[in-house]
Amino acid sequence: MAAMSLQQLKAAVTNVPPATRALTAAIIVTSTLGLLINYSKDPETESRHVPLIGLVPGYAFTFPWTFVTACLYENNIAAFLVSVIATLLGGKYLERIWGSRELVKFCLVTAVIPNFLTWLTFIVPFYLTGSDEFLYGYQINGMTGILASFLVAFRYLIPEHLVQVFGGTVSIRVKNLLGMLTASTIVALIIFQTLVVYNLVNLGWVVAWAYIRFFKWQDGVQGDRSETFALYTFFPDFLHSPIKAISSIVWGIFVALKLCKPDPPSWSYDLEGQPSTSRSTPGPLPGSARAEAERRRALALKALDMRLSTKHVPSPTGSPAPAAYPLSGSSQASTEAKNAVLFDAGENIEPSGGDEDTVAIGISANDDDKDPST
Structure with a gap:
């Protein structure tokens, strides 16, 4: 049994695509380096933050690369294990569908932008209050933003797929995983004051949705304006109306800034669903x-x-019946x-x-x- 498990683990690792393998290795190396730096510090006199790797708001301009490296740095063992396993499984799946280049681009967008926006949530209060706690009392790090973006990608590709946990006793639809993660961040924020994790998760999935919705190219088409992937579908029914209004405003801003192209004009169709040939109603x-x-x-x-x-129904007299209309x-x-x-x-069918x-x-x-x- 042990030998079989070892073989399965080896097969899983060797079958990981290159971009996912590189991302996982970067998490391991960066987190290990941060652990070594912390180990060399005096915990009684020095901060446990690592501004060379993690994004400390007060040191962001001194070490600007931390807007990228912060997402690769996990400073506790539980988060480290979750990040490595989730990156291996999620990155492997997405890379095989989207390709290595698109996966890297997706990870960069959903890492840098949420890190920057989270950094702003500390800079703005500092200028309003003048408290240095907002500059040096927090460290932005972890893969939670990227992992939340993976859940958005899964919701887009396989929303009705079932994920079985605890040996199959509990089954959860993929489209519900993001809601569960968001709810858990709200509870953690209230109980443990985990402001960084809350910001990274919720900003991460919104950025991922906006990227897939408006900017990601697939089969020669930019974005996906389908109703099933609209922003309001991520929220409970009673929030649909205000979310629709907010998303329309955001879309208008994107178009005004020329970040997105406006929707093409609507087209008319006859009763049979065929395109009209008249000039007033083009195809x-x-x-x-x-x-x-x-x-x-x-x-x-x-x-x-x-x-x-080619299908004929035999008649009682033996002569072939006329072909069906x-x-x-x-x-x-x-x-x-x-x-x-x-x-x-569960079979090898490409999701769409x-x-x-x-x-x-x-x-x-x-x-x-x-x-x-x-």
């Missing part, structure tokens, strides 16, 4: 979500036509739904940001209403 923009949905719908209908044209509308959708084949999400943990092989009449990025 869909090439490469848009609607155009991709139409392309998939056309391929599906062509495949269905081929199947129905193609179904249309909801009749076609219901017929194909009965014959759909479902595969479990949808809301189901199974993949249906069939034809849907409403396929053109779905966003291809989900």
Whole structure:
């Protein structure tokens, strides 16, 4: 049993992609270096902070590289173990889907920006109160911001996937993990005054959402404006209206600053879902979500036509019955739904940001209403 476990551990480590392996190694090296520096200090007369690696607000301009290295530095063993394991598992999954370059970019964005914003939450109170405690009494460090961003990426890719813990006795949907983490940071802030962790987690997931929503390129399309990934879906129902208003303001600011391109004009469709050819109602923009949905719908209908044209029903007299006419509308959708084949999400199926943990092989009449990025 021990030999088998060792082999499994060795296989897991050797199968880690390069960017994830480098990120994990950086966490180990940086945290070990910080431990050695702290070990050489006198705990009674010297601070336990490591301004060469961790981001101490008062030393940020002296050591500006700490805006990056701070996320790699864990100063307690429990956080260190969680960060290493979560980085190995989460980074490995994301790197195989997005690629090494995109994973590194994602980690940099969700590390530097939350660190900078958290630094501001200490600088502003210092200028308001003049207390040096905000400059030298806190140290910003840890992978919590990046780990929260990983949960946003999983919610985008596999929201309905089940994570089993405690030997399978408890199952949690991926889309609920971020809410549980956020709630735990609120409790920890009230009880233990963990202001740094609270800021890193909540700023980290918001930055990750904004990056995937507006800036990340995938299949030649920037961002994902699908309704299932809207910001208000991360909050309880009673907060949807104010969150929608806030997100609209943020979107307008991004467009005004030319950080994002404005939405393309809306397009009109006839009752059959086909693009109009009139000048007043032009067809869909090439490469848009609607155009991709139409392309998939056309391929599906062509495949269905081929199947129905080759299928003959024997008549009682022995002569072949006429070929079945193609179904249309909801009749076609219901017929194909009965014959759909479902595969479990645990198989090697590439996720696409949808809301189901199974993949249906069939034809849907409403396929053109779905966003291809989900």
